[in-house]
Amino acid sequence: MTKLKEASSESTSSNSEHSLVEELKDSILQQLKLNLARSKDAASSQEVWAAVCLAVRERIMEQYIQTQKAHLDADSRRIHYLSLEYLMGRLLNANLCNLGIRESLDQALNELGFELPELCEEEHDMGLGNGGLGRLAACFLDSMATMDLPAIGYGIHYQYGLFKQEFEDGRQIEKPDDWRRFGNPWEIARPQFIQKVKLYGHVEHDYDDRGNYRPRWVGARVVDGLPFDVAIVGYGAKTVNFLRLWESKASEEFDLDIFNQGGYVEAVREKATVETISKVLYPNDETESGKELRLVQQYFFVSCSLRDMIARYQRSHKGWESFTEKVVVQLNDTHPAVAILELLRILVDEEEMQWEQAWDIVRRTFAYTNHTLLPEALETWSEGLFAKVLPRHYDLVLEVNRRFLDQEIEKIAPGDAGRKHRMAIVADGQIRMAHLSVVGSHSVNGVAALHTKLLKERLLREFAELYPDRFNNKTNGITPRRWLIGCNPELADLVNSTIGSEWITDASLLRGLEK
Structure with missing residues (x-):
């Protein structure tokens, strides 16, 4: 009897695998026909790869929809991971492993006359990162989905990665890495969730009819942020989260009157300038224009992301009482740290919230991951550049700094000018983003036990003394x-x-x- 059961079980498993192989073959051929207008015999390797990715994505989407519905129905608290980099690598092989269908797809492709390893080579790395910071972010997304944690990653939809290497006459040549040249079958555009971002302009210091100070940010340039979503499949595919990437678009396409008068270049100049924001991963920041673009990139993606989080929260909740119970934001290094000031600005200026209540919400929303022990590597911005690009945020960071020094440092070290200078968020003409990240967060972690120990004992010692319960360790890892x-x-x-x-x-x- 036992042998009969085992034989029956093996037969059922074999039939199931055969059925899956046939389903995958049919899906690949359908994708080739309907989305790429190709027959199997006429398709290039690149087109077959795209069809395979679309066939795999088709199997992901049903679970993705179920996951998002489950999170919405449960009113889950979500992790929102902000990172300027994601080193995702090639997704086809990773998704096949997490879905558990790699062997079945391999067999399906063999029966169609193709080789999976060769097709995997057709995929370009997503040009969203260049090192450990981005790989850590990608692994976190994978792990959170595998652990069934409701999580959303946010970043920039760069057109060009860092660079690609070629060799000419024995010398390395760096050329732009246009990783999206043949399209990206894993992403889905979400134009219905476009966000508007303000840059530059100036602040008018006004008061309302009750005498309350109501500053207005006016004369700003407006940029649209268009989101693209990439599904993040957890191992076993029980949970499918997503990574939302923002691409900059001009609010108005171009000036038709100037174009009709023959000023073709002038008509599209503003559009080209605005869309430079998401053009390239890490512009050269040795020049002032490069530094300015870097700051604009950072603010652009955190502003879009925060507005997206708030809109999602407000679809299910009224008021701000439960915001920090449903929304937590992890800052991957200091690149997204201006998000602290942006949430504060939204609460104080747009929601007309009292400072103390707004600052309490900000602190309970953010957590900060530090990645470096080198003081010279900690990110800073000159006051002049910051005030030029983000005039209202400059006012806010000055006030955050004043209150921090007067209310917190003065309390523990009265009259200690040296300590105030060392711990200041704004000092010597610079805005210290690591200090802002620590002061504006409820949790600060290093990425290895020794790293965290040295953070507490050396680099951020005085902050660790001020906030002993705020510092903790989360060891960096890979999947x-x-x-x-x-x-x-x-x-x-x-x-x-x-x-x-x-x-x-x-x-x-x-x-x-x-x-």
Whole structure:
């Protein structure tokens, strides 16, 4: 009887796998026909790769919709991860592993006359990051989805990555990396969620009819932020979160009157300037114009992201009483730190909230990850540049700094000018974004036990003394799913046969190999 049951079980499993293979073959051919207008025999390798990605994405979308509905119905508290970089790598192989259909797709492609490893080589790395900071962010998104945590990543939809390398006459040549040249089958444009961002202009210091100070940010340039979503599949595909990337667009396409008068370049100049914001990952900041673009990039994506979070929150809630119970924002290094001032501005200027209430909400919303122990590497902005690009935020950071020094530092070290200067957010003509991040957050973490220890004992010692409960450690890591299952499936099979497969979601179990 037992043998009959086993045989029946194996037969059912075999039939299921055969059915999946046939479904994948049909889906790939349909995608080729309907979305790429190609027959199997006429399609290039790049077109087959795109069809495969669309076929896989089709299987992701149903679970994505269910995940988002579940989070909405449960009124879940969401993690909102702000990062200027995401080193996502190639998504086809990663998504196949997390969906658990890599072997079935491999077989389907073989039966269609294609090789999965060769098609994977057609995929360009998403040009959204260039190193450890971006890889950490990508791994966090993967891990949060695998742990069934409601999470949304936010970043910039760069057109060009850092650069691509070529060699001419034995010398390295750097050229633009147009990673989106052939399109990105993983992303979905969301024009219905466009956000408007203000830049430059000036502040008019007005009062309302009750005598309350009501500053107005006027004369600003308005930029549209167009979002693109990329599904983030957790291992086992139970939870599918998403990464939302913002692309800058001109609010008005171009001046038709000037165009009709023959001024073709002048008609589109403003459009071209505005859309430079999301053009390239890390503009050269050795020049003043490069520094300015970098600051504009940072503010552009955090302003879009915060407005997106607030709109999502307000669809289910009235008032701000439960905002911090539903929204938490993690700052990946100081690049998104201006978000602290932007949320404060929205609450004080647009919601007309009292400063103390607004600052309490801000502090309970944000958490900060520090990535460096080098004082010279901590991000700062000159007061002049900051005031030029973000005039209202400059006023706010001065007030945050004044209240911090007068109300918090003066309380613990009365008359200590040296300590005030060392801990100031604004000093020596510079705005210290790391200090703003610590003061404006409820949690500060390093990315390794030793790193966090040195943060508390050296780099941010006086802040750790002021806020002893605020500092904690979150050890940096990578997902073993990408680097073992995806890159070396044979080794992963050997590990599975030795210690079981539970290590895939609990890497500590890999210690079982020590025996």
